[in-house]
Amino acid sequence: MRVLYFAWLREKIGLAEEDIDLPAEVASVAALIDWLKSRGPGYAAAFADQKLVRCAVDQEFAAQDTAIAGAAEIAFFPPVTGG
Amino acid sequence: MMLRIVVQEADFDAGAELAHLNLPGVGGVGSFIGVVRDSGGLKALHLEHYPGMTEKAVKKIAEQAAARWPLLGCTVIHRVGRLAPEQKIVFVGAASAHREAALQAAAFLIDWLKTSAPFWKREEFVSGESAWVAARAADEAAAQNWV
Numbered sequence: 001m002r003v004l005y006f007a008w009l010r011e012k013i014g015l016a017e018e019d020i021d022l023p024a025e026v027a028s029v030a031a032l033i034d035w036l037k038s039r040g041p042g043y044a045a046a047f048a049d050q051k052l053v054r055c056a057v058d059q060e061f062a063a064q065d066t067a068i069a070g071a072a073e074i075a076f077f078p079p080v081t082g083g
Numbered sequence: 084m085m086l087r088i089v090v091q092e093a094d095f096d097a098g099a100e101l102a103h104l105n106l107p108g109v110g111g112v113g114s115f116i117g118v119v120r121d122s123g124g125l126k127a128l129h130l131e132h133y134p135g136m137t138e139k140a141v142k143k144i145a146e147q148a149a150a151r152w153p154l155l156g157c158t159v160i161h162r163v164g165r166l167a168p169e170q171k172i173v174f175v176g177a178a179s180a181h182r183e184a185a186l187q188a189a190a191f192l193i194d195w196l197k198t199s200a201p202f203w204k205r206e207e208f209v210s211g212e213s214a215w216v217a218a219r220a221a222d223e224a225a226a227q228n229w230v
Binding site for chain 1: 135
């Protein structure tokens with residue numbers, strides 16, 4: 001599974017994207033966030049305030065309870081500020 | 084409906100875009116152009132997006148506008164990269180037989196672009212500092228007004 005990070009999440013984690021082999025028990029966006037947080041201080045900082053984190057599963061906005069089994073691409077980013 | 088969605092670093096020609104929307108049967112074109120506000124200490128705005136998802140999300144917003152108003156044409160151009168104050172950021176245009184649909188659709192497009200398309204702005208200040216722009220509750224409220 002490919003995981004992408006944008007804006008200040010990318011800066012805090014220090015990566016724009018990575019390929020991850022997830023344990024099967026990590027089945028939702030929320031579970032993925034918890035799993036990522038344990039990977040290091042950059043991840044923990046990026047996901048410290050989850051009210052400021054949005055997600056897309058296969059390029060569709062997704063809530064934290066969204067199932068991720070079979071997803072190819074998951075992205076994390078702050079609330080959008082375009083326009 | 085003619086649908087034109089562009090994400091690019093280059094500037095756009097607003098006059099040419101309006102002319103594109105002057106399609107057979109059109110009685111009015113509503114448009115909005117967003118510009119980098121020159122707020123004193125700002126040196127530039129950096130716009131980042133999610134290639135692939137951006138185009139899909141913008142298309143979805145345009146299709147929602149087309150489902151709501153009888154549009155003949157719809158154009159959304161969003162610039163990315165480094166933009167200096169007074170440069171154009173975004174163009175939305177909606178063409179319809181009558182003005183009300185054209186104006187309302189253009190307002191809907193920009194309100195929803197601000198809250199539902201994956202773009203992020205970072206401000207670069209003259210002082211050398213830099214900060215990501217936080218989402219505004221007022222923008223979310225403006226989008227929700229259309230629901």
